[in-house]
Amino acid sequence: MKHLIVYCHPNPESFNNAIVDAFTGALKQQGHEVVVRDLYAIKFDPVLSASDFKALREGNIPADIQSEQDHVKWADAITMVYPVWWTGLPALIKGYIDRVFSYGFAYAYGEDGNISKLLAGRKGFIINTHGTPSEIYSNIGMHEGLKITSDTGIYDFSGIEPVGHLFFGSVNQIDDAARGKMLEEVKEKAASLFL
Numbered sequence: 001m002k003h004l005i006v007y008c009h010p011n012p013e014s015f016n017n018a019i020v021d022a023f024t025g026a027l028k029q030q031g032h033e034v035v036v037r038d039l040y041a042i043k044f045d046p047v048l049s050a051s052d053f054k055a056l057r058e059g060n061i062p063a064d065i066q067s068e069q070d071h072v073k074w075a076d077a078i079t080m081v082y083p084v085w086w087t088g089l090p091a092l093i094k095g096y097i098d099r100v101f102s103y104g105f106a107y108a109y110g111e112d113g114n115i116s117k118l119l120a121g122r123k124g125f126i127i128n129t130h131g132t133p134s135e136i137y138s139n140i141g142m143h144e145g146l147k148i149t150s151d152t153g154i155y156d157f158s159g160i161e162p163v164g165h166l167f168f169g170s171v172n173q174i175d176d177a178a179r180g181k182m183l184e185e186v187k188e189k190a191a192s193l194f195l
Contacts, residue, residue, distance in 0.1 A: 001032045001033070001076045001077060001194055002032070002033045002035075002074055002075050002076045002077070003027050003032045003033065003034045003035070003075060003076065003077045003078075003079065003194065004034075004035050004037065004071050004072065004074070004075035004077070004078045004079070005020060005023065005024060005034065005035070005036045005037070005078075005079045005080075005081060006037050006039065006078065006079070006080045006081070006093070006096065007020050007036055007037065007038045007039065007080075007081045007082070008038075008039045008040065008080075008081070008082040008083075008090055008092050008093040008096070009040070009081075009082065009083060009090075010040050012041075014083075015129055015168075015171045015179060015182075016081055016082065016083060016129055018179070018183060019081055019127055019129070019168075019182075019183065019186050020036060020038075020081050022183040022186045022187055022190075023079065023081070023127070023186050023187070023189075023190050024036060025187075026186070026187040026190035026191055027190050027194065030190070030191065030194070030195075032194065035071060035074070035075075037068065037071060039092050039093065039096055040092065044064065044068070044092065044095070044096060045064060045095070045099075046091055046092045046093075046094065046095020046096060046098070046099070047095060048095065048098040048099050052065070052099060056102050056103065056104065059104075064099075065099050065100055065102065068096070068099075068100040069100055069102075069105050072100065072101075072105075072119065075122060076121075076122060076123065077122060077123040077124070077125065077163075077194055078122060078123070078124050078125075078155075078160060079124070079125040079126070079127065080093065080124075080125075080126050080127070080150075081126075081127045081128075082128065083128065083129045083130060084128050084129070084130040084146065084167075087142060087145075087146075088146075088149070089149075089150070097154055101119075101154065101158055104118075105118060106118055106119050106157075106158035106159075107119075107157060107158050107159075115157070117156075117157070117158055117159025118158065118159060119158040119159045119160050120159030120160075121159070122159070122160045122161065123160065123161050123163045123193070123194070124151070124154075124155035124160040124161060124162050124163065125162075125163055125164050125165070125189070125193060126150055126151065126155075126162075126164075126165045126166070127165075127166045127168075127186065128146065128165070128166070128167050128168070129167075129168045129169075129171045130167065130168070130169050130171070131169070131170065131171065131172050131173070132169055132170070133169045133170045134167055134168070134169030134170065135169075136169075137167065137169060138167075143165075143167050146165075146167075147162075147165050150165070151165055163193050164189060164193055166185065166186065166189060168182045
């Protein structure tokens with residue numbers, strides 16, 4: 001299986017980076033091909049500009065968008081790994097969605113007005129970290145809200161089948177042993193979700 005990991009965190013020593021390493025390692029152990037797109041490392045421009053709009057409408061896809069769309073087209077499964085900031089997606093990954101999951105590539109409207117989901121046939125998984133304890137986010141409905149926004153609003157909207165969503169809370173307050181258990185859960189998901 002060809003697996004694309006879209007990773008977004010500014011600190012290369014973050015727990016998110018450890019998650020990417022654990023997930024990538026577990027996938028490769030199973031024989032998957034893996035490509036990681038570190039949005040900070042590649043200096044991806046998250047700003048959907050007026051010139052982008054014009055170019056996309058004319059079918060002249062900007063090179064940086066085309067490169068990322070080629071990775072998405074290549075993949076059988078797409079996993080996004082990023083922290084939850086201010087109860088949502090960091091600006092860089094939101095900009096990636098805005099620019100890469102564009103009209104005519106990820107979705108289109110048919111003559112009947114219905115949405116055509118152009119990325120069907122792929123699986124989608126999301127791993128999020130946050131500083132707030134998971135019990136709080138779960139109790140106030142934040143986890144469900146984030147699933148609706150990302151799993152349904154991004155993946156399902158474009159035809160990608162959501163197969164799971166992991167939330168790891170209090171990551172900046174817990175010890176290495178607790179983080180180690182989280183990494184084991186990441187590896188287990190890699191082994192069970194993508195056979």
